[in-house]
Amino acid sequence: MSNLLLLIPIALFLGLLGLGAFLWALKSGQFDDMEGAANRILFDDDDETPPKKKRDQFTQDDS
Numbered sequence: 001m002s003n004l005l006l007l008i009p010i011a012l013f014l015g016l017l018g019l020g021a022f023l024w025a026l027k028s029g030q031f032d033d034m035e036g037a038a039n040r041i042l043f044d045d046d047d048e049t050p051p052k053k054k055r056d057q058f059t060q061d062d063s
Contacts, residue, residue, distance in 0.1 A: 025031065
């Protein structure tokens with residue numbers, strides 16, 4: 001019985017702590033754009049140009 005007097009307040013505190021963290025995440029906008037990050041990987045970055053290929057120093061193309 002004395003274990004319950006200790007465990008119930010600890011469980012309530014941890015539950016309220018988790019609820020508080022969830023509500024904070026909601027208010028700070030953590031769940032606003034759920035599909036943006038998933039779709040962002042599918043598109044290429046058109047802003048950057050690909051690096052130019054350097055010609056190999058050891059091969060000579062005389063033809």
